Amino acid sequence: MANDGSRTGEAASGHGQPPGADDQHELVPLADPDEHGRIQPPPVSPVPPSVAPATVVTERYSGNAGTKPASTVDPAAPSGPPDLIRPGFPGYRTLLVLGGVLTLAAVGLSGYEANSHTVARSLSTLYDIAVHSGTGIVALLIATIFTERRFNDAKLAASRMFFMVALLYAIVSVNIPIPTTIDQWILGLLAYALALLALFRLPQRDLGIIGLTHFGLWLIVKLGASLEAFIASTSAV
Numbered sequence: 001m002a003n004d005g006s007r008t009g010e011a012a013s014g015h016g017q018p019p020g021a022d023d024q025h026e027l028v029p030l031a032d033p034d035e036h037g038r039i040q041p042p043p044v045s046p047v048p049p050s051v052a053p054a055t056v057v058t059e060r061y062s063g064n065a066g067t068k069p070a071s072t073v074d075p076a077a078p079s080g081p082p083d084l085i086r087p088g089f090p091g092y093r094t095l096l097v098l099g100g101v102l103t104l105a106a107v108g109l110s111g112y113e114a115n116s117h118t119v120a121r122s123l124s125t126l127y128d129i130a131v132h133s134g135t136g137i138v139a140l141l142i143a144t145i146f147t148e149r150r151f152n153d154a155k156l157a158a159s160r161m162f163f164m165v166a167l168l169y170a171i172v173s174v175n176i177p178i179p180t181t182i183d184q185w186i187l188g189l190l191a192y193a194l195a196l197l198a199l200f201r202l203p204q205r206d207l208g209i210i211g212l213t214h215f216g217l218w219l220i221v222k223l224g225a226s227l228e229a230f231i232a233s234t235s236a237v
Helices: 002-013 092-113 118-147 154-172 182-200 204-236
Strands: none
Touching (some): 092 154, 118 154, 118 204
16 A cells, blocks of 8 residues: 555646756756866857948840940030131021122222223232132142141132132222222221131131231242242343
């Protein structure tokens, strides 16, 4: 009977506890104690630095391979050197008509005011207008080198030069009651300069290059004609 009681007590004391329940209440150390009996925490593994994702830059090209990216093309950027002949009123037809009228006036006035050789004077004025209209076009071509501009409109350039030269000779051919013809040339050159400024509408430096180049070519032509006349006069003597 005693054995049964002891079994009953053991059963009562262990009622409701599964096997190994006492083992769960035991403290398991995180690390072995050191020589002083203190427990050091386990080392913490370093956190790896965060790596930013690589950024891939792509460029979209337009056209064939080897061209510039489409994003770098500026439609407002100039495509080349600036123009030497700016468009504007009056057009080349109007300038040709006005130049023709001034040419007829210069030819008629030079023949009318001539004391002798009327036809020769008239033809000489017509020849000068034609030649120096051509030297004016050459002066524009030379000016493109120094102004770094583009010779873009030949018809408008020729008509403007024709008008300015005809205006110059029309003023020079007028008989102004002054002792010499120097004042007539001064007025004619002043009118030429004003027409150059109004028609071409360029910076003063560029206009100066055109005017001085044209004047230099005019001097070369006049010098050649003067040398020929001098040679002819000396050979006749």
